Amino acid sequence: MLGDLFGFGGIFGGGGRRGRRVPRGRDLRYDLKIEFEEAVRGMETRVQVPRLDLCEECDGSGAEPGGVATCSQCSGQGQVAFQQGFFTIARACAHCQGTGKLITDPCQTCSGEGRVQVEKTITVKIPAGVDDGVRMRISGEGEAGPAGGVAGDLYVVLHVREHKIFRRHELHILCDHPISYAQAALGAEITVPTLDGEETLTVSAGTQSGSRFRLRGKGVPELNGRGRGDQYVTLHVHTPTSLTAEQRELIGQLAEIEGDPVAEPGLFDRVKKIFH
Structure with missing residues (x-):
């Protein structure tokens, strides 16, 4: 129970095993200039965002079909344990970078990365009343995470142009x-x-x-x-x-x-x- 409450499950020998921690995708920033009237009334627009997206050929695995093997160092667990005094400590496997798998035949499209550079068209809905410098978060529209990790977020920063009258x-x-x-x-x-x-x-x-x-x-x-x-x-x-x-x-x-x-x-x- 102590390990579950305070996050020590992977440290104490009696704690429960934690799942492999897959890295999250990087958050992105996009600066968008809008007119004074658009900020007051609200608007919907589309923007082109360069980002790393999941490779469609390998579905983000980074390997050709059948080109993935179980890591022999951690037996596919993604973690290796060692004894330090009275404690058993688990760390991410350095051999497979914590994934539990090794690519034996890399995907030809993404060269084993699992991600490719794309220009993504994203619809941005700007509510009426926004002000200059407002930062809008669009969940999941950042870069795809490596090894199938969760995608990051896209932050759209608004820059309102000056009006000639108002x-x-x-x-x-x-x-x-x-x-x-x-x-x-x-x-x-x-x-x-x-x-x-x-x-x-x-x-x-x-x-x-x-x-x-x-x-x-x-x-x-x-x-x-x-x-x-x-x-x-x-x-x-x-x-x-x-x-x-x-x-x-x-x-x-x-x-x-x-x-x-x-x-x-x-x-x-x-x-x-x-x-x-």
Whole structure:
């Protein structure tokens, strides 16, 4: 009982015999770049992964039909025992590498390895709401284990490309949107982009540059599917870099009403006004 509980079955002479330990296949990593929208909405894609797979010709045995013999050193047990004081210690047989078998006629396809290099097409299902750097594990899609061992796992690491409009903060989507001075001062209804299409946003009169508005439920879905974040739109009052004569005159009148000092027109502007 002591050997079964604490893993000493192969050490104490009275313990039960353990089965041969076959090496597990190596885990693999695949880096996958996806778009911002794909990370938010989820997607399914196929990837080509180079890996060692079981040789179909020998079914992973590494030998031609009838080309396997029982190891004479361990009598096919995969372990050899020796006495050390009062204890009997079992170790993997060095002659057969713990397999209990020896290949006498290697497979011509895999040269006795039991595995061959292939390009495996694997379907990757990405849930909605994943973030940059998320690592997804696909069980059993790593390299095949040697000597018929269990296959390793495939780890897909996601890299989300930046979006030209949107940014992400946790479950929320952030974006900036320009409005004119008139819209900010007088108020307006404007359309702003979301991942679900355009939304109408009501801008109150007197809105200041830097004001932030929330669009509920327009953010990133939770991975468990139980909710969704919001989208925050930050408004920036756009200052025109060039004005028509009429625009300049109207803004100048507004400046006079408000008592705001403004720059006098330059010589070129005054001359142009004379000839118009």
